[in-house]
Amino acid sequence: xxxxxxxxxxxxxxxxxxxxxxxxxxxxxxxxxxxxxxxxxxxxxxxxxxxxxxxxxxxxxxxxxxxxxxxxxxxxxxxxxxxxxxxxxxxxxxxxxxxxxxxxxxxxxxxxxxxxxxxxxxxxxxxxxxxxxxxxxxxxxxxxxxxxxxxxxxxxxxxxxxxxxxxxxxxxxxxxxxxxxxxxxxxxxxxxxxxxxxxxxxxxxxxxxxxxxxxxx
Amino acid sequence: xxxxxxxxxxxxxxxxxxxxxxxxxxxxxxxxxxxxxxxxxxxxxxxxxxxxxxxxxxxxxxxxxxxxxxxxxxxxxxxxxxxxxxxxxxxxxxxx
Numbered sequence: 001x002x003x004x005x006x007x008x009x010x011x012x013x014x015x016x017x018x019x020x021x022x023x024x025x026x027x028x029x030x031x032x033x034x035x036x037x038x039x040x041x042x043x044x045x046x047x048x049x050x051x052x053x054x055x056x057x058x059x060x061x062x063x064x065x066x067x068x069x070x071x072x073x074x075x076x077x078x079x080x081x082x083x084x085x086x087x088x089x090x091x092x093x094x095x096x097x098x099x100x101x102x103x104x105x106x107x108x109x110x111x112x113x114x115x116x117x118x119x120x121x122x123x124x125x126x127x128x129x130x131x132x133x134x135x136x137x138x139x140x141x142x143x144x145x146x147x148x149x150x151x152x153x154x155x156x157x158x159x160x161x162x163x164x165x166x167x168x169x170x171x172x173x174x175x176x177x178x179x180x181x182x183x184x185x186x187x188x189x190x191x192x193x194x195x196x197x198x199x200x201x202x203x204x205x206x207x208x209x210x211x212x213x214x215x216x217x
Numbered sequence: 218x219x220x221x222x223x224x225x226x227x228x229x230x231x232x233x234x235x236x237x238x239x240x241x242x243x244x245x246x247x248x249x250x251x252x253x254x255x256x257x258x259x260x261x262x263x264x265x266x267x268x269x270x271x272x273x274x275x276x277x278x279x280x281x282x283x284x285x286x287x288x289x290x291x292x293x294x295x296x297x298x299x300x301x302x303x304x305x306x307x308x309x310x311x312x313x
Contacts, residue, residue, distance in 0.1 A: 010296055031306055032303075034303060034306045035306065035307065037233055039229075039230075039233075041223045041229050042224075042226040042229050045225060046225070060224065061224050061225075061226060062224065063224060063225075064222045064224065064294075065221065065223050065224055065225040065227070065228035065229075065294070065299075066295065066298065068224070068225040069225070069302055204249075
């Protein structure tokens, strides 16, 4: 039964924006439950799968545990956005803190509010948006907001705290969210002169992948 | 007695009961792991685990066969794979 449902699920189109948001919220709850070893994990997983596959949650009491885990994995793979947006690709290693105004189901209201406010789209239209399209627009909105904040910050006195050494105000930029930070670059390749290499014979066969390949003669 | 195939609810309860022991060395071959599990479990944890794996275990009088129910249940349910899932979540799953 689950096998058949999963096969049908693979054939159906990917979820629209509102359902995707709902699944993301439930995915977060499942992950937190696993991390915390919560007894709610099975019911949260069943709720996630029930929403994704449109089957009753009690069905997952009838299938082996690995079937439920496999279904979870399949749904995650299918729903993963295909574009490498920094907003969703970059890893936020700061501890997540819950705002006082957070509540269950807020994610949809937050995202639909951003899109409706900026583009004047109706909620029904937003709910049916393609996931990648909606996320890309949200990233642009958030970028605009941040750049505007940075401009206002740069015109403010608090952005130039007094530096006693130079006896003048020194500009301190407004901190950026994790996804706007510059990407980590690979260290620059430096060519080493042969005469600066260690003296002696090197058994390159034994060195393997660590053999210096860019030696300037 | 055929080992019972656990659903996600039963598997999670049992895994949490045994999980700390599983995580000692997840690379242990299953048979070795079952042996070390049996040696490390106290009687009540062992009985609780058997209750999940097969409610009828108390009808079995031979202690060797009782241990067989436990080992077969764990092997058939591949419960050590739960540790891989948990590790995967810890590595990739951090909620955004």
